[in-house]
Amino acid sequence: MFLKTFMEFFVEESCGQCTPCRIGNQKLLEGVEMIEKNQYTFAHINNLKELGETMKIASKCGLGQSSPNPFLSILEDFKEEIFHSKSDGVYK
Amino acid sequence: MKHLKTSRAPISQKAFVPTAPENVDTIGGTVTVHINSKTLSVPFGTTILEACRMSDIYIPTLCAHEDLGIGGHCRLCLVDVEGMRTLQASCAFPITAPIKVKTSTISVRKARKHIMELLLSEHVGECYACVKNGNCELQTLAKEMGVDAYMFGHPNVSKYPVDRSSYSVIRDMDKCINCRRCVRTCIDLQEVGCPRSYWQRSRNSYRYIYG
Numbered sequence A: 001m002f003l004k005t006f007m008e009f010f011v012e013e014s015c016g017q018c019t020p021c022r023i024g025n026q027k028l029l030e031g032v033e034m035i036e037k038n039q040y041t042f043a044h045i046n047n048l049k050e051l052g053e054t055m056k057i058a059s060k061c062g063l064g065q066s067s068p069n070p071f072l073s074i075l076e077d078f079k080e081e082i083f084h085s086k087s088d089g090v091y092k
Numbered sequence B: 001m002k003h004l005k006t007s008r009a010p011i012s013q014k015a016f017v018p019t020a021p022e023n024v025d026t027i028g029g030t031v032t033v034h035i036n037s038k039t040l041s042v043p044f045g046t047t048i049l050e051a052c053r054m055s056d057i058y059i060p061t062l063c064a065h066e067d068l069g070i071g072g073h074c075r076l077c078l079v080d081v082e083g084m085r086t087l088q089a090s091c092a093f094p095i096t097a098p099i100k101v102k103t104s105t106i107s108v109r110k111a112r113k114h115i116m117e118l119l120l121s122e123h124v125g126e127c128y129a130c131v132k133n134g135n136c137e138l139q140t141l142a143k144e145m146g147v148d149a150y151m152f153g154h155p156n157v158s159k160y161p162v163d164r165s166s167y168s169v170i171r172d173m174d175k176c177i178n179c180r181r182c183v184r185t186c187i188d189l190q191e192v193g194c195p196r197s198y199w200q201r202s203r204n205s206y207r208y209i210y211g
């Protein structure tokens, strides 16, 4: 997925100083991987969205403040494509 | 803070001391701050955290320490400063102008809780099997913030071996939360700079080296 490339980039580029960016980006990447493998729960996705909002205001520098933007906006704008494309028809 | 000006630490590791513009009458004077509903006047350049401690307003902190320089890594001491787009770390925010601060809005408390959950998601092991159980800053703060579940997972498998090579320090990197107090103590107080931290890209984690 396109989003995964983004999040991998941010995990890689984070300087690791402040907590929200260092661990938050890793958690978002894990979330994207879970979506990719169809192993997510909506509760967890909602938690991650809230985490993204926190990262936006709590990070020290611009990288951490802008890194959840692609995650949040892709999940918002491409909801149907992502969550209704389950091939096996099983909703978890 | 006097020792910081004379320390031999490398420039990149020195604490940032805000330089005040010249010929301003606020130098050596006081600034008024509104914290929650209190109004107080503090010396120019005091951090928000110090101002809050002066007026008995509680702010949770993890990486800040009176004897050390400014850290600002853990982001647990976030406060809402009026007019700022993002939340600010109160331990790293010197007051140089009259500001209004709120210390427990909903977004601040939510951010603190999230950060605590993130820290716990990298903190290997159960509390009850730990020597520090019951006497642990992290545990106390987590309880205080109402963390009742590991929202972002919790590892139980040890990642690093315990280092017992030194006679004075036992180092268990599984428990490290990257507050960097050890690094800053050795630089700011001892002026040795023995433990150093560097970001290891391939593992996405900090490596600490001694020696």
Ligand code: FES
Pocket: B060, B061, B062, B063, B064, B071, B072, B073, B074, B075, B076, B077, B078, B089, B090, B091, B092
């Ligand atoms: S105590 Fe202020 S950022 Fe850690």
